[in-house]
Amino acid sequence: MRAYKELSESELLTLKEELSAQYEEAKAKGLKLDMSRGKPSLSQLDMERDFLDMIHSDSDVKTEGGVDCRNYGLLDGIPEVRKLMGDMLGVSEDQIIVFGNSSLNIMYDTIARAMIFGVIDSTPWCRLDKVKFLCPVPGYDRHFAITEQFGIEMINIPMTEDGPDMDLVEKYVSEDPAVKGIWCVPKYSNPQGYTYSDETVRRFAALKPAAEDFRIFWDNAYAIHDLYEDEGDELLEILSECEKAGNPNLVYEFGSTSKVTFPGSGISALASSKENLDSIRKTMTIQTIGPDKLNQLRHVRYFKNIDGMKAHMMKHAKIMRPKFEAIIQVLEKELGGTGIGSWTNPKGGYFISFESMAGCAKEIVKKCSEAGVVLTGAGATYPYKADPNDSNIRLAPTFPSEEEIAQATDLFVLCVKLASVEKLLQNKQELKG
């Protein structure tokens, strides 16, 4: 396959004609596919059916300690689910609070709490002239949406295969007291699927923030979401690294079972130091009487322990893996050597990240959409939806079936080619003009 950049104008024009014809044909198929969000597929959901039988009318609904899960109580979650979620995140049960169905909601509330009450005893962020967050990019759109809604200024930090550019992170965090946080998806990052290296984690743990109320928002969303057995990435456990570094309060870690059991009907957790958790409990105990303990118990009965949970995740992997592989194969076959795109090939998580030529991402997503394949909006992986290169596209392989994935990816590479050719022709025109 020749690199597109080396094609002459007339070669590009011929190629454009061919691709346009193919695109019109593809459009005529009337596809209706969605590769936009990290949603489990029907096969994954069907596999979880037994989960719904775990608590029934004849069940013992008491915790091991004898608390009736059908009544009020246990603000922190039932002890056995704290153990389970702690094991999932690699922390002990006294370092964790288990909440309701959404870790996003915990993250939102954690920032809302800092805005109104401050962090432990700091000045409430709403009283400050300026609050800034570091945002490794590309990243998770829903993180950026939270900080944007609270009027927090977001600063892009480039991602590398080892995690965020730590030189830059250290510089901002140590020099600017307005920098109060950083969003991280440390394992199988969204969208690239990169896992932070041990060195990156240790540099995070050793940060010396200018602001005492600086916190790392460690969204460990894919802690056990490997695609391959015995080949998964390993993430260093950050809370113990922070302790070792004398920074015990530096991290809020989040996790959930949204992609372990059911999205919307899972459970979520916050792990942190005792001092951080105690401070959070002071407001939590006013905000709610407690979480849905029956659903927590359902999780404990379903998985029994972390080994059960991990074995279970391999069933998900079996369903998801062929979809990831199918996309990668098509990308390699159709775009390898063209120089018009690069992509990640993660060993876990929910996404593949695609980099087009600069200035093409919006056009590719638009073309896909017009032919019936919905992708995550171009720009969504950047704060303020502003991708400075207009090049990043997040592919979410999990929800469609394998057949649909094949159709969607064929269309995607076609749109990449067409948009790239158009761009190259446009560049040539501009050079002439």
Place this chain on the structure above:
Amino acid sequence: MRAYKELSESELLTLKEELSAQYEEAKAKGLKLDMSRGKPSLSQLDMERDFLDMIHSDSDVKTEGGVDCRNYGLLDGIPEVRKLMGDMLGVSEDQIIVFGNSSLNIMYDTIARAMIFGVIDSTPWCRLDKVKFLCPVPGYDRHFAITEQFGIEMINIPMTEDGPDMDLVEKYVSEDPAVKGIWCVPKYSNPQGYTYSDETVRRFAALKPAAEDFRIFWDNAYAIHDLYEDEGDELLEILSECEKAGNPNLVYEFGSTSKVTFPGSGISALASSKENLDSIRKTMTIQTIGPDKLNQLRHVRYFKNIDGMKAHMMKHAKIMRPKFEAIIQVLEKELGGTGIGSWTNPKGGYFISFESMAGCAKEIVKKCSEAGVVLTGAGATYPYKADPNDSNIRLAPTFPSEEEIAQATDLFVLCVKLASVEKLLQNKQELKG
């Protein structure tokens, strides 16, 4: 029974001796009873067992509209549960959003949202020098805890059998733009069990607030929680009254099934005008991807419709009613004519409110506690836990068994008598001194 006030000092001293002896005997029994919180009893919970079978592995888990409840989506809740909860509160399904397991959490978040973002387009409350809330007293301690945590100044409004003193409410609301809200439990109020009269509701709907961002926080916690069939109180539906009065945005109404199915595993709802709900959706969609739809579906399948829900509530009533009646009987028999206490006799809700002689409530609660019966803390029914008369005590009859209720109430009246005699003796001493 003679009024205690008419007793001479020597009669009081004799009585004190008798009562003290009885109290020591009672203490020796080593009771361990809890009448402090509005918790359903084991019989009520056991009655709900079938609820846990409503969604199982063979269930159709789609909404009527075909949405799979096991995956992300439907921020507002599933349509059929919006209909059900709407019927519970007497509003239409487009006037309601159904949330997770806790209406307290919705109330907290509603105030947090107003603090950070304002109400619709108003100035965020956190930017104001002073925010005030009106608090009908006695009232619900968890309401007061929320406003206290947010640093909102609370103003006591006396309750009457028809609801809050509306002359006072109208005066504050129309004259002081710092008054941004009022806490209301309009049906079977906590703790008195009073239901607001039609006139009270109409006067609420017709308020002309000095502050455009004033809202009524209408916690309709006991909307269908009658103790007697065909004898329940009727509450005028406030949203339609507000519309009629040209004040469509005046009310946030809250409700839940915490005392219909399971506390902690129920569902909660917010009813309001389209403009209010649209404004809330703007932040909700950033805060969460959606509620636990499987639990919503479980509710719909269990009750089928509002008639099923109401019929079901009569089963709760059958369990609860004898407990309320047992307390009332003992109070009448032991304290009738003594002039040392008065109490409410509600037709629904979860509480009985007791008024002791001024200055006795704390002592009564303390004496009960020392003899093994936990009551709601004296003062808890007032903002800042400050009952100016030290006279209100909330009795929560639902959690203990009937036998336990009898024991606890016997002890309670004994403590009322003893504390009152001690108070009367002390008053006589002070007069002498």
